[in-house]
Amino acid sequence: MDSEPRILVIIPAHNEAASIGEVIADIRASLAADIVVVDDGSSDGTARIARDAGVEVLQLPFNLGIGSTMQTGYKFARREGYDIAVQTDGDGQHKAAHIKELLAPIIAGESDMVVGSRYLSPESYKGPFGRRAGTALFSWVLSVLLRQRLTDATSGFRAVNRELIELFARDYPGDYPEVEALLTAHMARLRVREVPVAMRPRGGGRSSITNFHSVYYMVKVFLALMVVISRRRAPRSGQEVTPR
Amino acid sequence: MVNRYLPGEEILSKIQIIALVVAGLMAAVIFQLIRKKKLKEQYSLLWFLTVAVILLLAVWEPLLGRVSSALGIAVPSNALFLLALLFLFGMALHFSLLVSRLTDQTKMLAQKLALLDRDLRKEREARGRGESGGSSDGAG
Numbered sequence: 001m002d003s004e005p006r007i008l009v010i011i012p013a014h015n016e017a018a019s020i021g022e023v024i025a026d027i028r029a030s031l032a033a034d035i036v037v038v039d040d041g042s043s044d045g046t047a048r049i050a051r052d053a054g055v056e057v058l059q060l061p062f063n064l065g066i067g068s069t070m071q072t073g074y075k076f077a078r079r080e081g082y083d084i085a086v087q088t089d090g091d092g093q094h095k096a097a098h099i100k101e102l103l104a105p106i107i108a109g110e111s112d113m114v115v116g117s118r119y120l121s122p123e124s125y126k127g128p129f130g131r132r133a134g135t136a137l138f139s140w141v142l143s144v145l146l147r148q149r150l151t152d153a154t155s156g157f158r159a160v161n162r163e164l165i166e167l168f169a170r171d172y173p174g175d176y177p178e179v180e181a182l183l184t185a186h187m188a189r190l191r192v193r194e195v196p197v198a199m200r201p202r203g204g205g206r207s208s209i210t211n212f213h214s215v216y217y218m219v220k221v222f223l224a225l226m227v228v229i230s231r232r233r234a235p236r237s238g239q240e241v242t243p244r
Numbered sequence: 245m246v247n248r249y250l251p252g253e254e255i256l257s258k259i260q261i262i263a264l265v266v267a268g269l270m271a272a273v274i275f276q277l278i279r280k281k282k283l284k285e286q287y288s289l290l291w292f293l294t295v296a297v298i299l300l301l302a303v304w305e306p307l308l309g310r311v312s313s314a315l316g317i318a319v320p321s322n323a324l325f326l327l328a329l330l331f332l333f334g335m336a337l338h339f340s341l342l343v344s345r346l347t348d349q350t351k352m353l354a355q356k357l358a359l360l361d362r363d364l365r366k367e368r369e370a371r372g373r374g375e376s377g378g379s380s381d382g383a384g
Contacts, residue, residue: 038358058358064351072355079359174351 005083005107007033009099010073012066013090014040017049023088024053026096033086033099036076040069046090066156067177071168078169086159094157098197102159105193112190113160115182117152120196127199130214138179138221145229146186150194153179157197164190173224176217180224189234263302271295290335 009027013020020037027035037050041063050057058072070087077085084106088094098116105111118125119135127135131154138153156178160168167188173180185192256264274291277283301308301324312323 056362058362060354060358062354064354068351068355072358075355076359076362 006081007031007084007086007103008073008077008080008082009033009035009086009088010070010077011035011037011050011088011090012040012069012073013037013042013046013050014063014066014069015042015044015046016090017042017044017046019092020046020049020090021053023090023092023096024050024055026092027088027099030096031099031103034082036073037090038069038073038076040064040066065175067172067174070177071172074165074168074172077165082165083162084159085165088157093199093201095198095200098157098195099159101195101197102157105195106159106161110191111193113158113164113182113185113192115150115152115155115192115194116157116197116199117150117155117194118197118199119151120194121198123198125199125201134214134218137218141222141225142179142182145183145225146192148192150182150192152194153182155197157199160185163188176221179221180228183225183228187228187231187233189236257305260302260305263298267295267298267302270298290338294331 011020011023011027016023024035024037027033034056036056036058037047039047039050039057039059041060047057047059056076058076060069060072064072073087074085084103086099086102088096088099094116102114102116105114118127119139135152135154139150142153143150164185167184167190168181171184173184182192271292274283274288274295278285278288308320308324311327312318312320315323315326317323317326
């Protein structure tokens with residue numbers, strides 16, 4: 001990247017009216033980047049609050065789920081020609097101060113995707129037990145598949161470069177996308193890395209993962225992983241990138 | 245009771261009559277749904293085919309027996325159940341595929357709409373500012 005990279009922070013939001021304003025202010029206070037709120041069919045005025053705050057708002061006409069909501073942000077990033085996209089949460093779990101650490105390896109060209117891991121950071125909020133166990137399991141599976149140590153495969157606090165913006169704009173998993181997206185990046189022979197971040201307990205809103213859904217979550221993600229693995233990995237291309 | 249399979253026998257058994265009536269009703273319902281534009285012709289063809297098969301089995305009684313012995317199934321009705329189950333399984337899978345495709349298309353439409361909606365608002369805002377600096381009340 002020759003000049004300053006153009007950075008877009010994507011905030012998926014479903015009924016986050018209570019926290020979205022603060023999340024936006026938090027991001028603005030910590031870095032100069034454009035912000036887009038993708039409103040996933042909220043009924044509580046999330047989009048209006050975000051618009052009043054002066055950020056870009058993409059308002060989905062009905063609830064599509066987190067994956068398709070994120071993908072809407074990636075489509076916007078691709079169309080508007082952003083170099084880097086950061087994905088964060090609408091409920092204030094992720095601390096915007098860490099975004100710079102997510103960006104550094106990408107700006108330096110050392111990594112294509114950087115994941116903020118709460119398990120590399122000693123003082124971070126780790127989440128409830130079930131969630132921790134699930135994350136540990138998926139992280140272990142992904143560590144084996146990617147042949148590198150991963151600790152927080154379910155973290156939704158990430159930054160990706162232009163190549164992955166293009167990839168995710170075309171193809172992004174539907175529900176519970178985090179684990180699968182990591183593997184998708186790996187299959188495209190892109191470099192993934194984790195950096196330590198601290199996370200807060202959830203502010204407003206609920207996790208998209210409730211006890212009732214956790215079994216479905218497990219089965220769905222493992223099935224998705226098998227499907228991704230069954231596809232062929234992108235050819236090893238050395239330095240050159242195939243033109244699109 | 246021995247002459248059931250003899251040619252020229254025109255008396256239909258009770259079950260044959262029931263099958264014919266059911267098939268007729270199915271055909272009528274499907275046709276009516278198409279007329280009211282509730283069912284697309286392309287999806288009705290399979291159901292008409294089903295009706296045709298029921299009619300065939302009802303009218304030509306030995307057919308089922310031949311099919312079942314060809315499949316190595318002792319009781320003809322079991323062959324019927326097996327084939328019906330397989331057919332329904334196929335239909336259900338077919339509809340799952342259709343729903344998946346529709347879900348995908350709906351998703352892409354919704355995403356496109358969100359992007360276009362944003363562009364339209366920008367456009368209106370810009371025009372509002374350019375003309376008179378008047379209020380820029382978008383549609384809620």
